[in-house]
Amino acid sequence: MALEPAGDEKTKAKAKSSAPKKAVMAKTAPDETKDLDQLNRGILESAFRIADRVQARGLFLIVGDPAEYKFPPVLLTRKELVLVVADAKVEEELRKEGKQVMSLPRIKLTRVGKIKLAVMRSLSKGLLSLGDRIVCVTGVNDIGTVDTIMVLHIGKESEILSSSEIGNLATMVRPEIFEELLTIAVELATQGREGKSVGTLFVLGDTEKVLQLSRQMIFNPFQGYPEEERNILDPRLRETIKEYSSLDGAFIIRDDGVVIAAGRHLNAALEDENLPRGLGARHAAAAGITSVTNATVLVISESTGTVRIFRNGKIFLEIEKPGQSKS
Numbered sequence: 001m002a003l004e005p006a007g008d009e010k011t012k013a014k015a016k017s018s019a020p021k022k023a024v025m026a027k028t029a030p031d032e033t034k035d036l037d038q039l040n041r042g043i044l045e046s047a048f049r050i051a052d053r054v055q056a057r058g059l060f061l062i063v064g065d066p067a068e069y070k071f072p073p074v075l076l077t078r079k080e081l082v083l084v085v086a087d088a089k090v091e092e093e094l095r096k097e098g099k100q101v102m103s104l105p106r107i108k109l110t111r112v113g114k115i116k117l118a119v120m121r122s123l124s125k126g127l128l129s130l131g132d133r134i135v136c137v138t139g140v141n142d143i144g145t146v147d148t149i150m151v152l153h154i155g156k157e158s159e160i161l162s163s164s165e166i167g168n169l170a171t172m173v174r175p176e177i178f179e180e181l182l183t184i185a186v187e188l189a190t191q192g193r194e195g196k197s198v199g200t201l202f203v204l205g206d207t208e209k210v211l212q213l214s215r216q217m218i219f220n221p222f223q224g225y226p227e228e229e230r231n232i233l234d235p236r237l238r239e240t241i242k243e244y245s246s247l248d249g250a251f252i253i254r255d256d257g258v259v260i261a262a263g264r265h266l267n268a269a270l271e272d273e274n275l276p277r278g279l280g281a282r283h284a285a286a287a288g289i290t291s292v293t294n295a296t297v298l299v300i301s302e303s304t305g306t307v308r309i310f311r312n313g314k315i316f317l318e319i320e321k322p323g324q325s326k327s
Helices: 007-054 088-096 111-124 164-172 175-191 207-212 235-244 281-292
Strands: 058-062 081-085 100-103 133-140 145-153 200-204 214-216 250-253 259-266 296-300 307-311 314-319
Touching: 007 058, 007 133, 007 145, 058 111, 081 088, 081 111, 088 100, 100 111, 111 133, 111 145, 111 175, 111 314, 175 200, 175 235, 175 296, 175 307, 200 259, 200 281, 207 214, 207 250, 207 259, 235 259, 259 281, 281 296, 281 307, 281 314
Parallel strands: 058 081, 058 133, 081 100, 200 250
Antiparallel strands: 133 145, 200 296, 214 259, 250 259, 296 307, 307 314
8 A cells, every 4th residue: 555645745745746737727728718719700700601691681799798709800890790798888888889789688598588689679679670681699608609600580480580570569669668678577587586486467558458458456556656657767667566576467568668557457368279388377368468459468487487478469479588498
């Protein structure tokens, strides 16, 4: 049996045996970084070639902060490039540089979820139209690499955008109202409330008819307050909405963003064979109310955390909670 060095000699022996390993790690780390930089550059260059080939309307680069990916500056000046970032300060700096840029909420999303959210925001702003082709590039922010290229044909891509209704989104709702509501819904679906999953509905638009086809289940917590204090564009209201999201029933929100009611029961539930199996009363209510009104409904599934958006009785977009899909 070999004897181990004692005391200081033992410590020196350990240090000596570990020295080569540290040297190797120090040597390979820059190489790994260089490999990632080359990978990011290669993928983005390939995406631009694809965009040129399919005559894409734009190329969406969906990353946390482009500066962390070491993309060649010449690629970031292409006029068809839209940078989608996860930080308002980064967005402001890039916008000052004259780049096309938009931001997403700072929450964890799947790759496909980030693409869907970016496309939805572009459609609500009228930046994209039915029939447009776009190329999307994204990856994992945690490791600083892009690894996914996706080509979308707006209105014909049923897996990502499941209804041609999505092409008319800019005429359906006010962009700033829809974006704020979508952000709140995705945050609630992803984070829950006080550690618990949340399920609720947000009914946006055609308020008079929606009120006629619904009834109050509880005392309306928004009744009696000035309209300026009930608008979802007011940052102070966000936490209030999240707090009331645990109530049964739906939020009713006017076209201009004023919250009219919470805890509202929708009477126009629809049992539709086209709805995916396993969807419960909330989704049936969303399908029903949108089939008889011009409202847009965002539904959060309590069981899965998926956000589904309904128009004309149908789902036209699903944003899955991380862990619900393989993407």
